[in-house]
Amino acid sequence: xxxxxxxxxxxxxxxxxxxxxxxxxxxxxxxxxxxxxxxxxxxxxxxxxxxxxxxxxxxxxxxxxxxxxxxxxxxxxxxxxxxxxxxxxxxxxxxxxxxxxxxxxxxxxxxxxxxxxxxxxxxxxxxxxxxxxxxxxxxxxxxxxxxxxxxxxxxxxxxxxxxxxxxxxxxxxxxxxxxxxxxxxxxxxxxxxxxxxxxxxxxxxxxxxxxxxxxxxxxxxxxxxxxxxxxxxxxxxxxxxxxxxxxxxxxxxxxxxxxxxxxxxxxxxxxxxxxxxxxxxxxxxxxxxxxxxxxxxxxxxxxxxxxxxxxxxxxxxxxxxx
Amino acid sequence: xxxxxxxxxxxxxxxxxxxxxxxxxxxxxxxxxxxxxxxxxxxxxxxxxxxxxxxxxxxxxxxxxxxxxxxxxxxxxxxxxxxxxxxxxxxxxxxxx
Numbered sequence: 180x181x182x183x184x185x186x187x188x189x190x191x192x193x194x195x196x197x198x199x200x201x202x203x204x205x206x207x208x209x210x211x212x213x214x215x216x217x218x219x220x221x222x223x224x225x226x227x228x229x230x231x232x233x234x235x236x237x238x239x240x241x242x243x244x245x246x247x248x249x250x251x252x253x254x255x256x257x258x259x260x261x262x263x264x265x266x267x268x269x270x271x272x273x274x275x276x277x278x279x280x281x282x283x284x285x286x287x288x289x290x291x292x293x294x295x296x297x298x299x300x301x302x303x304x305x306x307x308x309x310x311x312x313x314x315x316x317x318x319x320x321x322x323x324x325x326x327x328x329x330x331x332x333x334x335x336x337x338x339x340x341x342x343x344x345x346x347x348x349x350x351x352x353x354x355x356x357x358x359x360x361x362x363x364x365x366x367x368x369x370x371x372x373x374x375x376x377x378x379x380x381x382x383x384x385x386x387x388x389x390x391x392x393x394x395x396x397x398x399x400x401x402x403x404x405x406x407x408x409x410x411x412x413x414x415x416x417x418x419x420x421x422x423x424x425x426x427x428x429x430x431x432x433x434x435x436x437x438x439x440x441x442x443x444x445x446x447x448x449x450x451x452x453x454x455x456x457x458x459x460x461x462x463x464x465x466x467x468x469x470x471x472x473x474x475x476x477x478x479x480x481x482x483x484x485x486x487x488x489x490x491x492x493x494x495x496x497x498x499x500x501x
Numbered sequence: 502x503x504x505x506x507x508x509x510x511x512x513x514x515x516x517x518x519x520x521x522x523x524x525x526x527x528x529x530x531x532x533x534x535x536x537x538x539x540x541x542x543x544x545x546x547x548x549x550x551x552x553x554x555x556x557x558x559x560x561x562x563x564x565x566x567x568x569x570x571x572x573x574x575x576x577x578x579x580x581x582x583x584x585x586x587x588x589x590x591x592x593x594x595x596x597x598x
Contacts, residue, residue, distance in 0.1 A: 289517055296514060311548050311581065318516040319550055382592065394525075394560035395518060397592065399551050476584035483588055487595035496570045498590050500578055501540070 180204060180234075182227060184212045188219045189348070190414035190425065190461050196223065197423060200453040208234045212246040217253070221280075221337035222350025222416070222461030224257055228283050229352040229457065231263040232332040241265065257337065258282040280339045287333030292321050295336075312407055312464060312472045313338070313347055319400045320351040320460055326396070328355025330457060346413070346465045354457040358419040371422030372450040379405055379417070379424065379441035381482075401460075403479065408462050409444065410435050410475045418459040424448040437482040502538045504576075505529070508545040515549035515582075521556035529561055533572060544577040554582075554589045562593045 181201035188196045208230055234241050243265050246254065254260060262283055281299055286292050296318055300310055317336060324334035330353040338349045355361075359374035365388045368374035377383050384398030392398050401417070408415035408426055412435070415426040427445045429435055442448060487495065505528050510520050533539050541557070543549075561569055575586055 289519055293517060296516065297512070314514060315516075315548070315550055318514075319552060322516075322518065322552060392555070392559070394563070395522065395552075395556050397551070397555045397559065397589070399555070399588075399592070403551055473580050473584060476581060476588065480584055480588045480591060483591035483595065487591050490595050493567075493594065495594060496567045496590065498570055498583075498586050499574050500583055500586075501574050501576045 180207070180230065181209045181211070182230065184210070184217050184219055184223065184227070186213045186216055186218070188223050190220060190222070190416050190463060191428075193220065193222075193416065193425070193461070194423075194447075197418065197452050200455075202453045205239075207240045207242060210241070210243045212244070212248055212251070212254075214247045215249070217246070217248045217250050220350060220461060221339045221348050222352070222459060224254075224259060224283055224337045225335045225350035225352035226455075226459055228259060228262055228285070228335045228337070229332060229354050229459075232285065232335070233354045233456075235263065236331060256280075256282070281337065284336045285333055286321050286324075286336060289325070291333075292318065292325075309466045312475070313349065315472070316349060316404050316407065316462060316464070317351070319404060320349075323400055324351070324353045324355065324458075327358075327361040328353045328458060330355030344465065345467055346463050348461070348463050350459070350461045352457065352459045357456060358417070358458055359422075370450045371420030372424065372448050373422075375417050375419055375422045375424045375448075376441050380439055381486075382439075404460075404462060405441060405444075406437050406479055406482075407464070407472075407475055409437065410478060411465055413463040413465055414461070415463075416459075416461045418452065418455055419457065421452050421454050422448070422450045423452050435478070437478055439486075502540065503528070503532050504540040504542055507541060507543050511546060511549075511553075513545060513547045515543075515546050515553045518552050518556040521553045525557055525560060529557075529573075530564065533561065533565060533569060538572045538574060540574045540576050542576040543579070543582050546582065547579060548581045549585055551585050551588060554585045558586070559589060559593055562590070567594055 183199055231241050321334040332354050335352045340347050358378050359371050362374045362377050366377055379401050381402040382398050384392050384396040386396045387393050405415050409429055412429040417424045425447045429445055
């Protein structure tokens with residue numbers, strides 16, 4: 180397999196990077212980088228780490244061509260070489276990460292996740308209200324990996340704060356069974372993109388066809404996260420198998436309405452990417468004042484209220500808050 | 502009336518579904534019946550995920566019927582937690598459990 184980290188990758192321009200991912204030789208992973216400067220979304224680092232860990236677990240070779248870019252220290256600081264047990268031959272002074280990034284993390288169980296969620300709060304140096312959606316997204320995405328992916332390497336998480344745009348970018352990748360196989364336990368998607376579309380539709384889960392889900396799954400997690408990006412007018416992507424779905428930035432002059440069918444959102448999707456064994460999710464989240472988590476939840480509540488009213492005439496029972 | 506202090510089990514952020522399942526199975530379902538009420542006290546819990554609240558109450562609604570909401574009280578909820586509980590009760594009623 181060959182993966183090349185080009186000059187610049189963010190969700191908006193990630194398509195050529197994914198297209199260039201070469202999966203032909205499965206016995207060796209070759210990682211190369213742009214010779215002058217590399218600036219990549221954390222989702223790219225999560226993907227490279229996931230691939231590397233899989234190769235390590237299978238006893239296969241990893242060739243990381245010595246980076247020459249002036250930004251090469253970034254990989255070292257994010258922990259890429261250490262996790263993949265590669266000698267970077269770099270000596271760096273580690274500046275405080277707080278408020279800037281979360282180094283690559285491999286999370287394999289609930290205990291590690293609980294610890295990470297607690298530890299990551301001070302890392303973000305932000306007001307609790309602003310940290311809330313970030314914590315929410317990471318927790319739900321990692322739990323998805325635990326519950327649906329069946330991945331030996333767990334969930335690989337990475338995040339970076341960009342002060343200029345006041346945006347946090349998050350990536351979560353796994354080497355698990357992928358969305359199509361997971362959702363096929365209850366549905367029969369013909370393609371990866373159809374499976375991704377089902378997984379993003381509220382009320383649909385791989386564990387049952389029953390509306391409302393099971394006692395532990397409602398089929399709402401990815402819909403919530405996509406909605407968060409949509410309301411915030413940010414990017415969001417899911418890549419699994421040969422399918423890649425990308426929520427594009429909602430135009431500023433257009434009112435945001437949550438809809439069930441992800442393919443009807445302002446988005447792009449294709450089913451002809453190199454095969455990714457597992458699932459990759461990337462999201463950007465602007466932390467500006469308008470990005471209010473409660474506001475998003477109110478929109479989601481209204482969405483479900485509308486769906487309930489369309490489906491049943493029964494009197495609604497309100498939860499009792501005291 | 503039984504009162505369950507969620508913070509003691511989850512800490513400030515309620516996101517672990519395994520804990521939600523344990524509360525449901527050990528502290529809610531065996532005690533909630535036609536007469537007895539249960540208070541889920543979220544004091545000091547800053548936030549929760551939808552999947553935590555779903556794992557906590559959806560099967561209680563499914564097993565006992567929607568009228569169980571007359572006997573299940575949610576105390577000291579932050580606005581975020583209130584909204585998530587409202588979302589879960591919305592879609593559970595949409596599904597007719």
